[in-house]
Amino acid sequence: MIECFFDCSSPWTYLAFHNLQPMAAELGVEIEWRPILVGGIFNTVNPSVYEQRATPVPAKARYMKKDLEDWARHSGIAITFPPKVFPVNSVKAMRGCIWLAPQGKLLAFADAVFRAYWTDNLDISQDAVLAAVCESVGVDPAALLAGIAEPAVKDQLRLNTEEVVARGGFGSPTIFVNRTDMYFGNDRLPLIRDAVLAAQETA
Amino acid sequence: MIECFFDCSSPWTYLAFHNLQPMAAELGVEIEWRPILVGGIFNTVNPSVYEQRATPVPAKARYMKKDLEDWARHSGIAITFPPKVFPVNSVKAMRGCIWLAPQGKLLAFADAVFRAYWTDNLDISQDAVLAAVCESVGVDPAALLAGIAEPAVKDQLRLNTEEVVARGGFGSPTIFVNRTDMYFGNDRLPLIRDAVLAAQETA
Numbered sequence: 544m545i546e547c548f549f550d551c552s553s554p555w556t557y558l559a560f561h562n563l564q565p566m567a568a569e570l571g572v573e574i575e576w577r578p579i580l581v582g583g584i585f586n587t588v589n590p591s592v593y594e595q596r597a598t599p600v601p602a603k604a605r606y607m608k609k610d611l612e613d614w615a616r617h618s619g620i621a622i623t624f625p626p627k628v629f630p631v632n633s634v635k636a637m638r639g640c641i642w643l644a645p646q647g648k649l650l651a652f653a654d655a656v657f658r659a660y661w662t663d664n665l666d667i668s669q670d671a672v673l674a675a676v677c678e679s680v681g682v683d684p685a686a687l688l689a690g691i692a693e694p695a696v697k698d699q700l701r702l703n704t705e706e707v708v709a710r711g712g713f714g715s716p717t718i719f720v721n722r723t724d725m726y727f728g729n730d731r732l733p734l735i736r737d738a739v740l741a742a743q744e745t746a
Numbered sequence: 747m748i749e750c751f752f753d754c755s756s757p758w759t760y761l762a763f764h765n766l767q768p769m770a771a772e773l774g775v776e777i778e779w780r781p782i783l784v785g786g787i788f789n790t791v792n793p794s795v796y797e798q799r800a801t802p803v804p805a806k807a808r809y810m811k812k813d814l815e816d817w818a819r820h821s822g823i824a825i826t827f828p829p830k831v832f833p834v835n836s837v838k839a840m841r842g843c844i845w846l847a848p849q850g851k852l853l854a855f856a857d858a859v860f861r862a863y864w865t866d867n868l869d870i871s872q873d874a875v876l877a878a879v880c881e882s883v884g885v886d887p888a889a890l891l892a893g894i895a896e897p898a899v900k901d902q903l904r905l906n907t908e909e910v911v912a913r914g915g916f917g918s919p920t921i922f923v924n925r926t927d928m929y930f931g932n933d934r935l936p937l938i939r940d941a942v943l944a945a946q947e948t949a
Contacts, residue, residue: 591803600792602916606930613929613937713805726816727809730933734816 544572544739546722548707549653550581550715551640551667552633554622557657558614559716559729566732570739576649578640580633581715583704589713614729621662631660632668634700638691639673641699643682651680747775747942749925751910752856753784753918754843754870755836757825760860761817762919762932769935773942779852781843783836784918786907792916817932824865834863835871837903841894842876844902846885854883 545567549556567574585592608624615622636656643649655676659665665672674684690696707717711725718726720738748770752759770777788795811827818825839859846852858879863870870876877887893899910920914928921929923941 588805589803591798591801591806594797595794598794600794600916602791602911602914603794605914606916606928609928610930610934610937613934613940617937617940708805711805711808713803713809725809725812727813731813731816734813734820737816737820 544721544742545735546575546577546719548577548579548703548712548715548717548719550579550633551636551653551656551660552631553581553715554611554624554661555614555729556581556716557620557622557661558618559718559732560653560657561618561620562729562732563718563735566736567739570736570743572739576640576644576653577703577707578637578649578653578700579704579707579715580637580700582630583701584708584712584714588708592714623661623664626660626664628666628668631666633660634668635670635673635688635691636667636676638696638700639677639687641703642687642690642693642696648680648682652676652682655680747924747945748938749778749780749922751780751782751906751915751918751920751922753782753836754839754856754859754863755834756784756918757814757827757864758817758932759784759919760823760825760864761821762921762935763856763860764821764823765932765935766921766938769939770942773939773946775942779843779847779856780906780910781840781852781856781903782907782910782918783840783903785833786904787911787915787917791911795917826864826867829863829867831869831871834869836863837871838873838876838891838894839870839879841899841903842880842890844906845890845893845896845899851883851885855879855885858883 545563547559547563549560551557563574611622611624640649640653643652656667659672659676660667667673670688673687677684677687710719714727716728718731718735720726720735721742724738726735748766750762750766752763754760766777814825814827843852843856846855859870862868862875862879868875873891876890880887880890913922917930919931921934921938923929923938924945927941929938
């Protein structure tokens with residue numbers, strides 16, 4: 544009933560990834576995890592993100608850093624902002640999520656990627672970092688690096704990104720309840736809860 | 747312990763104004779309401795708001811409307827967006843809040859102004875609308891219209907606006923816990939709750 548389009552390169556997405564899981568478990572609903580490249584979204588429908596990065600409003604930038612710290616503490620995770628490398632190229636990591644999905648290891652891998660980037664401040668665009676992430680979740684690094692070079696894996700990441708744009712998304716995380724009811728961001732979880740409960744009542 | 751700088755011309759502020767009150771009552775803390783003019787903030791430190799209005803991202807604009815509807819339903823209030831007049835000149839309404847504060851009527855008046863603009867879709871810049879709002883909360887309209895012309899009232903609204911900017915604010919609502927711990931927006935109420943509880947534990 545819940546789909547979550549996500550890119551590990553976004554700190555707000557780490558918060559949603561972390562907080563959505565216990566909520567869905569409590570509500571008794573499954574989450575379908577859909578890896579995307581948020582840069583692909585910004586390029587096609589939301590260039591305002593680049594404008595804001597180019598000409599930041601100082602007061603907003605200061606608050607954003609504090610806000611992330613507040614949310615991380617509230618959520619029980621650690622987020623360093625800005626990390627050493629930002630923005631980061633997450634294409635290999637997100638292709639890794641696609642490749643691991645049929646093996647049931649997308650969730651564990653994505654969690655380890657989020658932690659490597661946002662908590663341990665590592666450059667997840669590097670093969671060595673991804674290899675260590677693989678080993679931490681029992682995945683053969685060489686097999687993953689070969690797997691993410693497959694055209695079908697590359698295509699699926701592109702198709703997911705095109706799909707979320709076609710369905711109205713403009714960033715990460717974009718979350719749908721029952722296919723058409725869209726929510727953006729970690730701070731919309733109370734609204735997602737409302738939507739799932741309403742759907743369960745009328746089911 | 748909680749200060750809320752607010753302008754009735756913002757729908758997100760209506761949500762925070764509505765939702766903050768039961769939370770503060772439950773936590774046993776007072777809210778100090780500080781009327782401001784959010785346009786004054788945008789002009790001095792956050793012109794990005796005007797840029798976003800001038801070149802909206804269509805997907806974000808569509809979502810914003812739905813998001814407001816979701817939050818209004820979640821909060822048990824009705825918000826029409828966009829209203830007939832937007833943005834609205836709220837200077838008289840906000841001066842009215844200042845003038846009524848010593849009489850203990852700021853809260854009732856602000857609530858009626860929010861409802862007139864966001865629920866009843868009325869132009870709160872008009873004296874006739876403000877007069878009807880006054881009557882709904884037992885305030886003499888002629889006295890209010892005379893009161894808000896007083897230089898001290900005008901000055902106080904300007905000073906409040908300058909103060910929130912000096913303290914790091916960039917929009918409405920801007921909420922402080924214990925003077926320096928700043929939060930922006932209705933969707934940060936869970937973080938404000940954390941902050942009040944933490945302060946009460948160490949008090």
